[in-house]
Amino acid sequence: MTETQLDIAKIRKDFPILTRKVNGNPLVYFDNAATSQTPRQVIDTIVEYYSRYNANIHRGVHALAQEATEAYEEGRKKIQQFFNAAHTHEIIFTSGTTHSINLVANGFTSLLKKGDEILVSAMEHHSNIVPWQMLCERTGSTLKVIPMDTDGVLKMDDYKKLLSRRTKLVVCNHVSNALGTINPIEEIIPLAHAVGAAVLVDGAQSSPHLKVDVQKLDVDFYTASAHKLCGPTGIGMLYGKQDWLKKLPPYQGGGEMIAEVTFEKTTYADLPYKFEAGTPNICGGIAFGAAIDYLNSIGLEVIDAYEHELLAYATEKLSRIEGMQFYGTATRKTAVISFNIKGIHPYDVGTLLDKMGIAVRTGHHCAQPVMDFFQIPGTIRASFSFYNTKEEVDRFVEALVKARQMLT
Known part of the structure; x- marks a missing residue:
C-alpha cells in the first residue's frame, strides 16, 4: 500500500x-494511540445533531425525539455490523473502554467466590488491571498474571499452565497500548473456554487497525472507545454475548434501564437498555456511527x-x-x-x-x-x-x- x-x-x-x-x-x-483525530464528516454529524434534532430519546412522541432515537439506534446497528455481533442488543453503549470493563467486573461480583481465579496479561493498561483487583477484593478471588518476554510477547506455555478449573475469567488486551504487540487472542480464547472460563478482550487499541469479528473469535466480551476510531470522546461500546449479558446484573439503577417501578419492586428492561441507565450520550452514539461509516469508506x-x-x-x-x-x-x-x-x-x-x-x-x-x-x-x-x-x-x-x- x-x-x-x-x-x-x-x-x-x-x-x-x-x-x-x-x-x-x-x-x-x-499520539494516535492516546486518541485519534476527528474527520469533518464526524464533526459535521455532531453539529447537525445539536443544530437540527437535539432531543431526548426513546420516550418522546414528537418528531425531534423520534429522529434522535432513530439516529442513535442506527449508530448501534453500525457498531454491531462493524464488529459482526449477532444482535444489536449485544452492543451496550458506555462512556468508553474503562466503563465497559468496570461494567463487567461489577457484574461478576455475584458470580465469583473465594478460591476462584482471574488471569490477566502482563501488558495491560491500568483500566484492565484495577477493576479486576477491586473485584478480587470484593469476592476473595485471586488475580494471576500471564507473563511476557523481553520482546513484549506473552508466554503462552506459562498461560496454559496457569489455566485450571479455578479460572473463571481471562482478561487481555488485543493490542498493547504501550508496546503495540498484537496478542494471540485466537489462541487465548479457546484455551480459556476449555476450562470453563469467560474471556474479556480490551479492544481499545486494536479496533482502529484490525478487522474484528467477535463471532469468529467466539469472545465473550469485547470493548472499544470511539475516540480511538476517529469518533468523539465520552462514548464507547461493550460487546457481550447475549447469554452473558442476561446473566449479569445491571451496573447502575435509574431511568431507561427499567421495565416497571413500584416502591415494592422494580423489574429491569430487556437488553441492551438494562445496562444503559440515565440519559445517554446521544450525540456521541450517533457520531460513533458516523466514524464507523468513515472508516468503512476507506477500509x-x-x-x-x-x-x-x-x-x-x-x-x-x-x-x-x-x-x-x-x-x-x-x-x-x-x-x-x-x-x-x-x-x-x-x-x-x-x-x-x-x-x-x-x-x-x-x-x-x-x-x-x-x-x-x-x-x-x-x-x-x-x-x-x-x-x-x-x-x-x-x-x-x-x-x-x-x-x-x-x-x-
Missing part, C-alpha cells in the same frame, strides 16, 4: 486539525496495510539514531513504536519535540507494570494513523536527532 493508492492528501483534507501549527511549526501528530484492511508500511519505514529510520532502544519488538504488532534514547529521560525528549511541533506521548502510558518489567521510568511512544505520512516521519527523525544533540 502506498500513499498514492490510499490518496493520503485527500484524506488529510478531512482532518481540519492537521492544518494547524504548534509553536510555529506544522503539526505532526504521532480497515487498507488502513492496516498502509500503517504497517509507515511502521516499517519509521522503525528503519529510527534504528539509525545512536543510543536508540526499542521496547516491544514482537513480530506481530500495530503501528506503535515505543523507545528511549540512552542516557536521556523520555520527558525531556517529548518536551523538545513539542517545541518543534511534534506530538508524541511520554511516560508509562497507564501501563506501569510494563515499565517496571523493563526497569525504566517510561518510554517515548510514536503511534501512527492512516492520515500520517512518510514526510512526517522524516521530520520526526530529524527532530529526534536535534533533541539528542541538545540533551547529550
